Amino acid sequence: MNAPSRPHLPRGPYLLCDDSIRPELSLVDKAARLVAGGARVVQLRMKRTPVREALAAARQVVALCRQEGALCLVNDRVDLALLADAHGVHVGDEDLPAEDARALLGPGRLLGVTVRDGAGARAARAAGADYVGLGPVFPTATKQVPAPVLGLEAFAAVVRESPLPVVGIGGVGLGNIASVAAAGARCAAVVSDALLAADITERVRQLATAFEQGRSGA
Ligand SMILES: Cc1ncc(COP(=O)(O)OP(=O)(O)O)c(N)n1
Numbered sequence: 663m664n665a666p667s668r669p670h671l672p673r674g675p676y677l678l679c680d681d682s683i684r685p686e687l688s689l690v691d692k693a694a695r696l697v698a699g700g701a702r703v704v705q706l707r708m709k710r711t712p713v714r715e716a717l718a719a720a721r722q723v724v725a726l727c728r729q730e731g732a733l734c735l736v737n738d739r740v741d742l743a744l745l746a747d748a749h750g751v752h753v754g755d756e757d758l759p760a761e762d763a764r765a766l767l768g769p770g771r772l773l774g775v776t777v778r779d780g781a782g783a784r785a786a787r788a789a790g791a792d793y794v795g796l797g798p799v800f801p802t803a804t805k806q807v808p809a810p811v812l813g814l815e816a817f818a819a820v821v822r823e824s825p826l827p828v829v830g831i832g833g834v835g836l837g838n839i840a841s842v843a844a845a846g847a848r849c850a851a852v853v854s855d856a857l858l859a860a861d862i863t864e865r866v867r868q869l870a871t872a873f874e875q876g877r878s879g880a
């Protein structure tokens with residue numbers, strides 16, 4: 663029997679559906695607004711949701727994403743991703759090692775790994791990752807990141823040497839997403855700029871347009 667085919671990470675904005683931003687909205691509501699704006703990749707980042715609630719939310723958000731043709735990845739938790747039949751997982755230094763995450767996930771799901779430089783990207787590929795999350799590209803207030811801000815020039819240099827597609831993260835929003843695309847990123851991960859917008863759905867549309875303009879040099 664053929665191995666299940668792994669989804670392709672589509673180019674463009676990569677939206678994080680985070681439980682700590684706009685907690686008055688449910689994760690499912692946030693995901694619905696992101697997907698309505700055309701989000702093709704949604705990562706569920708649940709740092710403060712109790713695990714049973716997180717599993718229930720993951721199941722609903724995965725179903726919603728599948729219905730709309732979007733990918734849903736779960737942050738940190740391979741177990742939740744498998745139980746919810748998500749498209750994949752994103753892990754960093756405080757999570758399961760990438761090799762172990764891949765062993766649990768099998769060949770049919772996406773694995774993203776946080777890296778800080780080109781050596782990290784090469785190690786991530788050797789460990790079985792499909793893409794790397796590289797940041798912080800710009801200063802961010804969403805998380806205290808244990809690494810210096812890269813800035814665009816250093817970001818672009820790592821993108822050029824990375825053997826895997828790069829998702830830029832950290833401080834990305836409407837004002838700079840075009841520059842992340844122009845630097846060669848496959849995707850630009852956005853958390854607060856989208857979720858704090860007055861109209862989340864419209865913001866996602868704007869982010870996608872700006873990403874495309876940056877990519878095409880318009
Ligand atoms: C696309 C993407 N890139 C990087 C991260 C950060 O992951 P991690 O280092 O595990 O940190 P937390 O998100 O778990 O705080 C990410 N989530 N997504």
Ligand SMILES: Cc1nc(C(=O)O)sc1CCOP(=O)(O)O
Binds near residue numbers: 801807832
């Ligand atoms: C979750 C996360 N990881 C980062 C990293 O650099 O590893 S930056 C970040 C938060 C990004 O949030 P915002 O889009 O609101 O700046």
Ligand SMILES: [Mg+2]
Binds near residue numbers: 737738752753755756
């Ligand atoms: Mg993590």
